[in-house]
Amino acid sequence: xxxxxxxxxxxxxxxxxxxxxxxxxxxxxxxxxxxxxxxxxxxxxxxxxxxxxxxxxxxxxxxxxxxxxxxxxxxxxxxxxxxxxxxxxxxxxxxxxxxxxxxxxxxxxxxxx
Amino acid sequence: xxxxxxxxxxxxxxxxxxxxxxxxxxxxxxxxxxxxxxxxxxxxxxxxxxxxxxxxxxxxxxxxxxxxxxxxxxxxxxxxxxxxxxxxxxxxxxxxxxxxxxxxxxxxxxxxxxxx
Numbered sequence: 718x719x720x721x722x723x724x725x726x727x728x729x730x731x732x733x734x735x736x737x738x739x740x741x742x743x744x745x746x747x748x749x750x751x752x753x754x755x756x757x758x759x760x761x762x763x764x765x766x767x768x769x770x771x772x773x774x775x776x777x778x779x780x781x782x783x784x785x786x787x788x789x790x791x792x793x794x795x796x797x798x799x800x801x802x803x804x805x806x807x808x809x810x811x812x813x814x815x816x817x818x819x820x821x822x823x824x825x826x827x828x829x830x
Numbered sequence: 831x832x833x834x835x836x837x838x839x840x841x842x843x844x845x846x847x848x849x850x851x852x853x854x855x856x857x858x859x860x861x862x863x864x865x866x867x868x869x870x871x872x873x874x875x876x877x878x879x880x881x882x883x884x885x886x887x888x889x890x891x892x893x894x895x896x897x898x899x900x901x902x903x904x905x906x907x908x909x910x911x912x913x914x915x916x917x918x919x920x921x922x923x924x925x926x927x928x929x930x931x932x933x934x935x936x937x938x939x940x941x942x943x944x945x946x
Binding site for chain 2 (some may be wrong): 752814815819824
């Protein structure tokens, strides 16, 4: 099976812009979780989608949103970008959910200038 | 609430040295416990897991035993290699033992550098 893919791999934006990241899970996986990884904060959970419904949410502001499509592909959107949003955004898919074994994509490196 | 504490890195070892990375957690109920590894420039991947007390997870020479009495899940390897250089994350589950609110709680990660 193909692994989790994320696009784009690298992104440079300026403050105030918005960005959309995409994640394609492993075939057959209905759960997609998003994480933000930064050197200081480690890995922080953003949200989980399961069968097109948000099932779990971390402690991030409303500027961070997501959705999942009927084919389980997921997108994450960040509006009004801030410098502190610079991070590696990781997507992970699993068969049963965010507490099941997670299969991670390579991540999207977002730099906000 | 549930939390996890990993030993701080970076950890620097010589090849063939013994490795221990400590992980302790606080949790209600009986969480499942995971170790993930992140090699340079890559996403995370599952290294091993244990789902109940006294279970031992093992993979690629790494081992960790679910110790409920000490709420620990320390990662060990008897002889590390240069290729083991990576960041290691301990992650217990959080939330009720079943249901949609379960998710993983992540440690900050421990960076390991193995020198030849």
